[in-house]
Amino acid sequence: MVPLPVPPYLVVVFVSRRTGDDPAGYAAAAEAMDRLAREQPGFLGIDSVHDPETREGITVSYWVDDASARAWKSVAEHAEAQRTGRQRWYDSYEIHVGTVERAYAHPPRH
């Protein structure tokens, strides 16, 4: 869980269902993408959960502004396109990009 940023900030929600093919290649790529995200300008944090049984995953990344969220989408797509595994790994995915106006934490963060 990330230190709660002060709104407004950008959120990129990546919801995916994996095929189950090539688990080792997928795991290496997922780790590389996580490292790459953390190096980008405007990066605020990332939350990622995968259920090994259903092969569904949700990754939520947080960005200071729309420019950094757009840049990350483009960097991520470029990195993914360079990999041969993408077609094998994902059955389907959806991306939702938006502006967070309100945020809450329990227990409250200071």
Place this chain on the structure above:
Amino acid sequence: MVPLPVPPYLVVVFVSRRTGDDPAGYAAAAEAMDRLAREQPGFLGIDSVHDPETREGITVSYWVDDASARAWKSVAEHAEAQRTGRQRWYDSYEIHVGTVERAYAHPPRH
């Protein structure tokens, strides 16, 4: 994965870490909350992933407008407050509420 709504729409991102206490009570409550969400006005869809090993979860719900997203937060809090388990189930959680401006699906949805 939900049929991709047409932006703008609201997104409520719920990121949680569970204590691991009372798994049966938690599972029943999670199912009840999912059912409750689907009955609310303005509901567009819900994606939810939990990793049984790390006990982390991300639930993303989609709403037609800010009023329905706010109403859902209030209904959910009221329902949760009526349950005695909440303190036992969640170690911590965060909620991010925002407006989705762009959305993508692969394969593309029509």
